[in-house]
Amino acid sequence: MLLIGQYDSPFVRRVAIAMALRGIAFEHRPWSTFREADRFRNLGPLTKVPTLRLDDGTVLVDSHLILDWLEGEAPAGASLWPSEHSTRRRALALTGIATGTADVAVSLFYEKVLHAEPSRIFTERRARQIQDGLAALEAACAGVTTPFLMGEQLGHADIAVAVAFRFAREAHPDRISRGQFPALDAFADVLEAMPVFQTHSQPFIAPA
Numbered sequence: 001m002l003l004i005g006q007y008d009s010p011f012v013r014r015v016a017i018a019m020a021l022r023g024i025a026f027e028h029r030p031w032s033t034f035r036e037a038d039r040f041r042n043l044g045p046l047t048k049v050p051t052l053r054l055d056d057g058t059v060l061v062d063s064h065l066i067l068d069w070l071e072g073e074a075p076a077g078a079s080l081w082p083s084e085h086s087t088r089r090r091a092l093a094l095t096g097i098a099t100g101t102a103d104v105a106v107s108l109f110y111e112k113v114l115h116a117e118p119s120r121i122f123t124e125r126r127a128r129q130i131q132d133g134l135a136a137l138e139a140a141c142a143g144v145t146t147p148f149l150m151g152e153q154l155g156h157a158d159i160a161v162a163v164a165f166r167f168a169r170e171a172h173p174d175r176i177s178r179g180q181f182p183a184l185d186a187f188a189d190v191l192e193a194m195p196v197f198q199t200h201s202q203p204f205i206a207p208a
Contacts, residue, residue: 094161113206137184
């Protein structure tokens with residue numbers, strides 16, 4: 001199967017890391033939705049990352065849906081979501097905050113680079129959403145006494161938080177500095193040092 005998109009995208013990264021953790025082999029194509037849009041159009045109408053082409057030719061887009069497919073492929077007891085109901089609910093809540101923050105960070109970046117005069121109202125709203133999202137993730141990380149957010153096992157929530165935080169910092173270094181969110185810094189440092197995170201990683205590259 002084929003995973004398409006650059007690893008500076010938090011959404012591509014979370015898919016790649018989860019697939020690697022589950023031992024699902026894939027080829028990777030670091031195509032840009034700007035420079036290589038025509039290649040995306042040959043796969044589907046949206047020119048969107050991540051795009052995953054399965055071995056039977058089915059094309060999936062959107063990291064949430066791709067990971068839903070991945071969970072369906074996992075053997076019993078091998079889910080990256082917690083099995084206990086209330087713990088799973090907390091994992092879903094944190095994942096939603098993390099991916100939502102990443103989505104807003106992407107939106108703010110494009111607002112700044114694609115418009116000669118970015119909207120002040122839009123920019124301020126997005127910047128506030130990023131700060132509030134990271135503050136919520138900071139509080140969650142600060143209260144953790146286990147190796148990972150939901151306990152002893154690395155899961156989807158951990159991946160989402162780490163990749164979203166890295167993207168937000170690299171895309172908006174003028175707004176997010178080292179030490180501003182110390183618990184997030186420490187948590188992300190641990191995960192980014194893991195081989196699976198280092199393998200599926202690249203510095204942020206501004207689209208051109």
